[in-house]
Amino acid sequence: MLTTFDKDENVFDAIRSAASGYLLKDIAPEDLRHAICVVADGQSLLAPSITGKVMHAAASVQTRARPELVEGLSGRGHQILAAIGTA
Known part of the structure; x- marks a missing residue:
């Protein structure tokens, strides 16, 4: 998801x-390209x-x-x- 919203409810929804x-729209273009490749490879990625x-x-x-149990x-x-x- 690429969005401008970083509210908890949006993230968890x-x-x-x-x-x-879950990435924010202020991401640098090269980071967005990388994120697309990561997700396309079946992995997950969150904005820092x-x-x-x-x-x-x-x-x-x-x-x-x-x-x-x-x-x-x-x-x-x-x-x-x-x-x-308790440890």
């Missing part, structure tokens, strides 16, 4: 819509100013508890898992 990249927003959001996402653990297994969770 584009990512959820399977955009392979957008990368920080995505990294911050990813770091703040909490994982959903999955009790079925720990049901069969022994008492010691639960202790180890708790220790890993």
Whole structure:
């Protein structure tokens, strides 16, 4: 996506819509050419100013508890898992 908007909601809507990249229109022409090649090669690319927003959001996402994964653990297994969770 090539846009002038760098608002969080626009960035995350584009990512959820399977955009392979998110670039701002102030990008230099040579960087735009490079970005097109990167995306055409099946990779993803974000504008540097957008990368920080995505990294911050990813770091703040909490994982959903999955009790079925720990049901069969022994008492010691639960202790180890708790220790890993606090590390």
